[in-house]
Amino acid sequence: MTGKTAIVVGGAGGIGRAQALGLAEAGADVVVASRNLEHLKPVAEEIQARGRESLAVTVEVTDEKSVAAMVDSVLKKFPHIDILVNAHGLAIRKPADTFPIDEWQQVMDINTRGTFICCQVVGRVMIKQRSGKIINVSSVRGRYGLPANYAAYCASKGAVDTLTRTLACEWAKYNVLVNAVAPTIVETELTRPALANPQFAQQMKSRIPLGRWAMPEDIVGATVFFASKASDFITGQILYIDGGVTTW
Secondary structure: OOOOEEEEEOOOOHHHHHHHHHHHHOOOEEEEEEOOHHHHHHHHHHHHHOOOOEEEEEOOOOOHHHHHHHHHHHHHHOOOOOEEEEOOOOOOOOOHHHOOHHHHHHHHHHHHHHHHHHHHHHHHHHHHHOOEEEEEEOOHHHOOOOOOOOHHHHHHHHHHHHHHHHHHHHHHHHOEEEEEEEEOOEOOOOOHHHHOOHHHHHHHHHOOOOOOOEOHHHHHHHHHHHHOHHHOOOOOOEEEEOOOHHHO
16 A cells, blocks of 8 residues: 555554554555544554654544544645544443433444544545545444443444445445444453453353454454455445354
C-alpha cells in the first residue's frame, strides 16, 4: 500500500492501534485520530519508526464539525485519503430491563452515529476521487445475541453491519468499497476488567472453538486485506474474526 493514506479513527485503542501499525507495515501512511491527543502521539511515533508518514488528530466522532476538521487537517498534509478505518467504540453492559436510556443512547451515538458521520465526511472525499476503501469495526454481536447485558452494544453493531452493506450498495458506482471486520471479544484495556471476572471469561471462551478470545493483532490481517488491492472486487461484506464462534 505504498503511496496510500489511511485514517484510523480510534487509533489509540487496542484494536485501532494494531490496525494502524499493521497498515503502516503494509506501506501506508497512517493518520490516527481519537479524543485524546496524548494517547495518539506514541502511536504516531511508532508509525514513523516504521518509515511511514503519520499525523495525530483529535476528533469527536459524534460531531460533524469535528470530523470535518479532522479531514481538513489530513488533506493539508496528504493529497488524498485512500483508506478509512472506524475502530472507535463504546460498550456499556447493563441488564436490558433496567438499562438507562441515556447510556443506551450514548453507546448508539458513538458506535453507530459516529461511524456514519466518519463514513459520510470521508466518503465525500473518496467519491470525488472515485476511489476509496472503508473498513468498519463491527462485532459478532451485530448478528448474534448474548445473555450478558449487551442490549445497547449488540444493537449498535447490528446497525453498523446494515450501514456497511447500504453504503457499499450506494457507493459502488464511485469505486468506494465498504466492508467490516467483526471480531469476537478482543482482549484490550477496555475489556480486561470484564475478562477478569472468571464467570464472564469462561462464558466467552466456552463459545469459541479455538479456545481463546482474540488479541488486537488478530484483526490486522483482515484489515490489511480489505484496505489493499486484494479486495478490489469485494464490498458490503462482514468478515467474522471469531475463532469459530459463528459456526454454531
